Amino acid sequence: MxxxxxxxxxxxxxxxxxxxxxxxxxxxxxxxxxxxxxxxxxxxxxxxxxxxxxxxxxxxxxxxxxxxxxxxxxxxxxxxxxxxxxEGQIGTVTIGFESGSAYVGPLSTILTRFRKQAPRVNVELVPMSSAQQWDALRAGQISIGYGNYVPDDASLESVVLARHRLGIVVPKQHPLATASTIKVKDLATEPMLMDPRKSNPRLYDDIIAAVRARGVTLNVASEILDGEALLTLVASGFGLTFGAEPAARFLDVGTAIWKPVSDLGLEMRNIAMWRPDAQSPLLRPLVDLVREFGAAPRDRERGLRGRESERQRRPRRGEVR
Known part of the structure; x- marks a missing residue:
């Protein structure tokens, strides 16, 4: 028949x-x-x-x-x-992302535009470190990676979407919260709360190395996996932690603030990565958006820095300047 x-x-x-x-x-x-x-x-x-x-x-x-x-x-x-x-009209795109960077970085902006272009395509977000993303891309387990480090594999293509200074998160009642300048030496006696090294080993090692280069050994009081728990403990005065500059806007709703460390010399980058040989009609529009967004990240950073400086100069309610 x-x-x-x-x-x-x-x-x-x-x-x-x-x-x-x-x-x-x-x-x-x-x-x-x-x-x-x-x-x-x-x-x-x-x-x-x-x-x-x-x-x-x-x-x-x-x-x-x-x-x-x-x-x-x-x-x-x-x-x-x-x-x-x-034709790429339906399907699922799986994105590996570095925990703590997706919400405050450019990923949500890119996905908003992608959803308008491909409303019937599903997007899955899977938390994993940058190194895990490289392995997952090579194995075909994810479509795109969104991490903090450029892949050390020539078979993977990548673009830097944003760069943010790395500073510290302190309780608002802490003396460093009102300091005009903070240096690495000011952290020498402070208890530090850190993400476990296994969650982001390269960032962890970069922080330790940068601090040691200034003659300081960090007092790591605890390693805490959950980001909300970590910030809650910082806000409650149990220690300080490191964070990227976009956290300043996110922290406004709580009782902790972000402060720059003038001589730390570290930045947090948001990097998109993918396999150029694995681009399907489903994935190609998203890669095009990523390339477009990464074309001039410094312009966006200057605008973001300007808005952040204006926010910091703006008097708080009840404050006279």
Whole structure:
């Protein structure tokens, strides 16, 4: 049994005439009759019986009509879905991201634009370190990576989307919160709360190395995996932690603030990465948006810095300057 048998059968059943069905299908009546004979022989039942100058369905034919319509509808739907998948209209894009950087970085802006371009494409976000993202990209487990470090693999392409100074997060009641300038030496006696090294080993090591280069050994009081728990403990006075500059806006709602460390010399970068040999019609529009966004990140950073400086200069409620 072939799909054309079912299409011919439905046409005859709806027209109640071999002649009218042949005219509708733009085929001659004789081949159409032979196709129906073959179908009846294969099924082992008569599908039509004479009715006046035309034909009507037998009980077996009426049963087949319902099933044939369902089969062809399913085939048409499957073909449409396959075609839309091949064209990149539907599917799922999986993005690996560095925890703590997705919400306050440019990723949400890029995904907002992508959703407008491809409203039927699903997006999955999977937290993983930059190094884990490189492995996942090579294995085809994610479509795009969004991390803090440029991949050390020439087979992966990447673009820097943003750069942010790394500073410290302190409770608002802490003496450093009002200091005009903070240096690394000011952290020497402070208890520091850190993300576990395993969650972002390169950043952890970069911080330790940068501090040691200034002759200071950090007093790491605790390593805390959960970001909300970490900030809660900082705000409560249990220690200080490191954070990127965009955290300043996020922290406004709580009782901790972000402060720059003048001689720390570290930055947090938001980097998108992907496999250039694995670009499908589904992924290509997102990669194009990433390239566009990464074309002039310094311009955006200058604008962001300007808005942040203005925010810091703006008097707080009840404050006179």
């Amino acid at each position: 072939e799909l054309r048998h079912l299409r011919y059968f439905i046409a005859i059943a709806e027209a109640e005439s071999f002649r009218r069905a042949a005219e509708k299908l733009h085929v001659s009546q004789s081949p159409l009759s032979r196709q129906m004979q073959q179908l009846e022989e294969e099924i082992g039942a008569e599908l039509f019986e004479p009715s006046g100058r035309g034909v009507k369905l037998t009980p077996a034919g009426r049963l087949l009509l319902d099933r044939a319509k369902a089969i062809l509808s399913g085939v048409d739907a499957a073909a449409k879905e396959v075609r839309e998948t091949a």
